[in-house]
Amino acid sequence: MSSAGLLWASLRGLPALRYWPVRRVLMKQLYFCGIEALPLLLFVGVAVGGIVVAQLHYQIGQSGEGSLQLLATITMGELAPMLTAILLTARSSSAMASELALMRFHGELTSLSRMGVSIHLYLVMPRVLGMMLACGVLTFYFAAASLVTGAIAVAGFGWLQELTRLALVLPPATLLQCLAKGVTFGAAIAAVACARGLAGGHSGTDVPIAASSAVIRALLTVFALDLVFIVVRYYA
Template identity: 50%
Template sequence: MLRRLFSPVLDPLSGLRHAPARRVLLKQIYFTGNEAALLVLLVGFALGGIVVAMLHGQYGQSQEAALRLLASLGFKEISPLLAAIILVARSSSAVASELATMQVHGEIRSLYRMGIPLGGYLIMPRVLGMTVACVGLSFYLAVAAQLGGALLGAGADVTYQVSELDRMLTLEQVLTCMAKAALFGMGTSLLACHVGLRVGPYVTDIPKASSRAVVRGLSAIFVLDFMWSLWLS
């Protein structure tokens, strides 16, 4: 009974036992996460400095209060959202284009005829890879924002502010950041795979799939974020 209930999830995951599927997963994590890490760190560092400078300079918040507010907003809202947007811009279009190209050239049909499970070889490694990468990028961005806010807004108290960062963070903030990032990563990756596999037989459909994956991915991020807020309200 349980096997039948969870078979839509367990069957694609079982494909990861095979080396080709694991290679696809690792390549997806590398392309989605590792290659975007520097960009995410720079964005997070700049964002933290800007937010703390505005809160301290324009709204009269103390530096410690500004950093606390940045920690709450950064981990719970800004970092998962920005990381998911970067993920969609870089990876959703690439995944949709890759799968659309395989579909147009008949590679999907060939895999199906050879008995290779599409869910375990094509879809699950990409979905899991983008989800893991989104969680990592979101955490990197949030930490970089805190460091940027501490370094650019602390003045002469840099050492003290950096040492106090762990006291300003809570486990709830970190878990919320990772959970939202996982939700965004899974939703956008599933959409990208769906769009890529639903193209027509023409080569001109490939760029259309890439564009649709980005637009639908961005829309899904904000819809999921809105639903998350309603659920917690």
């Protein structure tokens, strides 16, 4: 099944969350993709906030308030969802594809099918949903880390006041776009990884091929989706 087909089947299979084994797989996915990845995302977010503000405020001569507003626009609109998706792709998509390919190679998928267990509801849907939620939440954590770092660099001990003023002028559409991108990118990453994992595993050499293919295709999908967002926002 294609990545789009897996994504649609996952969305249709959400009622299966009423079963404990499915929720257990979802919680494991949230822990792996979300909680374990949080320190890495916060570190990169802090670094990005400091670098962008330094370039705008100290080298280009932009005012402190203007630098922070521009940082918020760039981070919420592009950097936070894109970099979060890239980091999660590099960290999680290969692992997800390898796991499913190994399950096929060892005959676990066949055994589950013979027992009447739906592969899509038990294995694919929790992974897609978990990545969607993790990517959406981590995108906001990334943006928050960047903005707090930028505010501290610009205003020092008055960083809280700067963030308060920024929250009043930041358009709600920017926040909605950030959330939409994070959730969409997460769903695409997981769908591509699951599709590549389920398509591989026919031999031992298929496992690393499925992992590398998942990373490459997920990155291409994320960039293509970001281009679609830009076209819809500015040209539709």
